[in-house]
Amino acid sequence: MNDEKYKFNARVAISALIIFATLQSISAVFQLMGAHGSRHHALDNLERRVVLDSAFLDIGNATLLTPVNSYAVKKYLKEINGYLAKTNYPARVKSIQAVSQDSFSQAFSVEEEVLLTNAEQEISVTFASMPLYSQLSFSVWSFFLALLVAPLYAVKQSKVKVPVESEAITLPPQPKLVINLRDKTLGNGVNGTTVVLQNKPLCFYTALIKYCAMNPEQALPPHKDVPGDLIILANKTFGRLIELGHTKRKRPDFNANLDKTLSEIRAALDEVFNGYSVEKERYYPPRAQGEGSRSKQHSYALTQLSLEDVEIIGN
Structure with a gap:
């Protein structure tokens, strides 16, 4: 037994x-x-x-x-x-x-x-x-x-557990230019920093982004007149500001004082993208390098930008 x-x-x-x-x-x-x-x-x-x-x-x-x-x-x-x-x-x-x-x-x-x-x-x-x-x-x-x-136990069941797939990572958001025509500001879409722009630089910069996105190979020398298509886009943006109730003044001359207009845009971008110097470069109208004949080769066109890189509110 x-x-x-x-x-x-x-x-x-x-x-x-x-x-x-x-x-x-x-x-x-x-x-x-x-x-x-x-x-x-x-x-x-x-x-x-x-x-x-x-x-x-x-x-x-x-x-x-x-x-x-x-x-x-x-x-x-x-x-x-x-x-x-x-x-x-x-x-x-x-x-x-x-x-x-x-x-x-x-x-x-x-x-x-x-x-x-x-x-x-x-x-x-x-x-x-x-x-x-x-x-x-x-x-x-x-x-x-x-x-x-x-x-x-003569027979025991065993549950086989298949590992669950890892969740997709979520990294911190990347700064992105936000143009708000409703309150005339530039922002970065990350930390709430905004800067108010005057009508002329705001309209010109908004138009510049659209123009460069549609004409990525077109150079924009500062010593030449602003292209007609860019002027048309700037005037349309100014008309939109009128519709939003921001101004009743006459349309500005976007060909006049171009250097001052670009300087105001760059100053606003310096403040908006403070701490994000790498991300700022794609939105920053390039400065002229050198003097005399070398500066004639300069272009303030935004060559690395597409409309997907910018959010325009109130367009």
């Missing part, structure tokens, strides 16, 4: 061992599948984030033969990876345009280099993630505990 009891307990224990080993294997397969899907989803989100941020990052330009600003890139990598670490995000950005962060976690050893495309050029980015096997979980103690209670 003792032999029969011993054999019965042995069969139960062996059966339990086989069952739990099988369930553990199935669980491992599902964990690997979930980890693979989670990593793929995380990298997709991170790629989109880097493409959006690249418009505000000084990564150089192959067409214009401008170099990469290594300091700015390293600072960006440190900030974004710091945020990803705080949120336990399963991926990191290791390098952009061959510029790497000074220190990088060795746990993220699986690298993937991709070419991302923004409006101007291709960007080489290396993403890093943890090996899939690092996502596996197995408790030896719980396994042996199951064997101890195996005689009480």
Whole structure:
């Protein structure tokens, strides 16, 4: 009788061992599948984030033969990876345009280099993630505990939990120019800073943005008359101010005192984008460099701007 009891307990224990080993294997397969899907989803989100941020990052330009600003890139990598670490995000950005962060976690050893495309050029980015096997979980103690209670259960169901996909990261909002014709202000859309502009510079700047977006290759030398199409856009904006009840004065001469008008616009942008010097550049009418013949090559056109980069309220 003792032999029969011993054999019965042995069969139960062996059966339990086989069952739990099988369930553990199935669980491992599902964990690997979930980890693979989670990593793929995380990298997709991170790629989109880097493409959006690249418009505000000084990564150089192959067409214009401008170099990469290594300091700015390293600072960006440190900030974004710091945020990803705080949120336990399963991926990191290791390098952009061959510029790497000074220190990088060795746990993220699986690298993937991709070419991302923004409006101007291709960007080489290396993403890093943890090996899939690092996502596996197995408790030896719980396994042996199951064997101890195996005689009480002939068959035990085991629930296999598939890891939930990581949530998409949400990084702080990027400054964006906001032109509000209703209160005649410029803002950055982030911290509430606004600056009131007079009618003439406000109308001219609003028209300049629209004109440059429609004519990205058109140079605007300050020593020549303002193009007729730009004047028409400025007059339309002035007409809108009249409709909004801001003025009843006669239409200003947008060809007169152009340097003063541009100076007032730049001063307002300096205040609106205080602390956001990199983001300000795309909105800033360039200043003339040098004197005499060299200044004749100057253009105050906004060559890196599209209408999607600006919000115009009350247009």
